[in-house]
Amino acid sequence: MSGHEKSSLHQTYAGSVDQNRLMREYPWGPSFLQTYQGMTRTTLEDLQQERFAKVMACAWKTPFYQRLWSESGITPHDICDLSDLNRLPIIDKTMILADVDANPPFGSLAMRTDRPRGPAILQTTSGTTGNPQPVIWGAWGREVQNALLGRIYGWLGVQPTDVAHSVYGHGLVNGGHYVRESVTRYTEAMLLSAGTGIETRSDRQIAVMQQFGATVLLGFADYLRKLADKAVELGLEPGKDIPVRLIIGHLLAGGREPLEQAWGGAKAFNWYGVADTGALASEGPERDGLHLWEDANVVEILGDEGENSGTNPGNMVVTCLAKDDLAPLIRFNTHDVTRVLPGINAADLPFRRIDGLLGRSDNMVKLKGINVYPSAMGGMLAEFPGFTGEYVCRWEKAGHGERLVVMCEMTDVHAVDAELIRSVLGDRLGVGIEVEVVVPGATASLTGVHERQKPTRLVDAR
Numbered sequence: 001m002s003g004h005e006k007s008s009l010h011q012t013y014a015g016s017v018d019q020n021r022l023m024r025e026y027p028w029g030p031s032f033l034q035t036y037q038g039m040t041r042t043t044l045e046d047l048q049q050e051r052f053a054k055v056m057a058c059a060w061k062t063p064f065y066q067r068l069w070s071e072s073g074i075t076p077h078d079i080c081d082l083s084d085l086n087r088l089p090i091i092d093k094t095m096i097l098a099d100v101d102a103n104p105p106f107g108s109l110a111m112r113t114d115r116p117r118g119p120a121i122l123q124t125t126s127g128t129t130g131n132p133q134p135v136i137w138g139a140w141g142r143e144v145q146n147a148l149l150g151r152i153y154g155w156l157g158v159q160p161t162d163v164a165h166s167v168y169g170h171g172l173v174n175g176g177h178y179v180r181e182s183v184t185r186y187t188e189a190m191l192l193s194a195g196t197g198i199e200t201r202s203d204r205q206i207a208v209m210q211q212f213g214a215t216v217l218l219g220f221a222d223y224l225r226k227l228a229d230k231a232v233e234l235g236l237e238p239g240k241d242i243p244v245r246l247i248i249g250h251l252l253a254g255g256r257e258p259l260e261q262a263w264g265g266a267k268a269f270n271w272y273g274v275a276d277t278g279a280l281a282s283e284g285p286e287r288d289g290l291h292l293w294e295d296a297n298v299v300e301i302l303g304d305e306g307e308n309s310g311t312n313p314g315n316m317v318v319t320c321l322a323k324d325d326l327a328p329l330i331r332f333n334t335h336d337v338t339r340v341l342p343g344i345n346a347a348d349l350p351f352r353r354i355d356g357l358l359g360r361s362d363n364m365v366k367l368k369g370i371n372v373y374p375s376a377m378g379g380m381l382a383e384f385p386g387f388t389g390e391y392v393c394r395w396e397k398a399g400h401g402e403r404l405v406v407m408c409e410m411t412d413v414h415a416v417d418a419e420l421i422r423s424v425l426g427d428r429l430g431v432g433i434e435v436e437v438v439v440p441g442a443t444a445s446l447t448g449v450h451e452r453q454k455p456t457r458l459v460d461a462r
Contacts, residue, residue, distance in 0.1 A: 090306065
């Protein structure tokens with residue numbers, strides 16, 4: 001065995017990623033717009049086709065897909081290009097978890113039959129409904145996702161002079177680790193990685209934000225709102241005593257304006273991703289929808305029967321084009337519901353745009369044949385003066401049927417007409433629901449807003 005062959009068997013994570021290739025294939029910073037502005041859709045699809053061939057080659061060397069596709073009667077010769085993608089079965093977390101149970105401890109998705117696994121990062125899902133799912137990244141796939149998130153931060157205005165305060169968690173889940181890697185490697189900003197309220201209590205977070213002059217906030221809107229309230233409680237003026245000018249995080253419908261107001265007019269931007277795939281889409285400076293990162297993903301928006309949804313809401317099904325080294329994801333159903341926005345975008349990019357997260361198909365309540373998404377309720381409640389942004393939906397038995405009760409926090413419960421809220425929500429949803437108006441903080445024990453990155457919005461009490 002030659003010296004080169006010996007060294008290649010012991011390659012480190014850092015040594016296995018060619019940064020020049022990474023910038024060339026998945027550009028960030030000024031190179032992002034230089035590469036993609038004015039690009040035709042045909043050119044982008046040619047790029048997707050080239051990368052699809054590579055990720056399929058990896059998938060055929062992965063026991064998970066070898067077994068799944070063989071059982072479906074599919075051979076390597078059956079899938080020649082992206083037009084054949086719909087011939088492949090859709091996968092989701094339940095299938096991956098079943099594979100982990102059958103092939104512990106990591107499952108067969110992160111195995112290769114042609115070579116050793118190589119450098120990898122192991123993280124998990126939250127495991128709130130059972131054993132956590134392992135989420136494993138090879139070095140190349142991981143760094144592409146880090147660079148894509150760095151692309152988002154740079155495009156939306158993160159500068160070398162910024163102090164970026166992150167409230168993403170640093171436990172087993174991807175959150176804070178992923179953000180730390182992206183900010184420190186693919187921007188020039190200074191990162192203050194505080195984590196959740198459990199890791200660094202809220203009053204301490206406010207103290208260090210003031211001490212170090214935080215200018216950018218990164219995290220989930222719910223907790224960032226809580227931090228603004230805590231600052232006021234401590235006698236500080238958000239946006240002045242803490243000079244935040246920019247917020248980049250995860251916003252649900254109706255959540256942008258209250259968050260911006262809470263932080264003294266700082267401009268808030270939305271982006272979207274999931275633990276398994278990393279960053280998938282982001283708003284640009286124009287905020288005219290979320291641009292899909294279609295240089296790194298093929299995204300299908302599909303109905304319940306697997307049909308193309310067009311511009312109607314549907315499940316987001318993702319094929320990650322950059323995960324061609326380990327644990328490829330081919331037609332992965334995120335169960336997040338969104339829709340494609342029609343028309344062209346103001347940034348002159350070849351990417352399609354989506355409307356953001358409209359709900360989850362696996363966290364949906366069906367009432368009298370109507371689909372109700374609890375995660376979308378906040379946007380409707382935001383129209384009512386005094387709504388704090390906090391709510392939870394309780395799904396419970398009612399006689400021989402079921403009902404949905406929305407507990408919503410209001411600053412002054414006596415000044416709110418619960419019957420009016422019930423009537424408006426019923427008209428919007430097309431089905432009757434119940435409304436309970438409660439005082440600020442009353443839903444916290446149910447939502448876990450002070451402890452969880454993503455608060456619980458549905459409690460199944462049936």
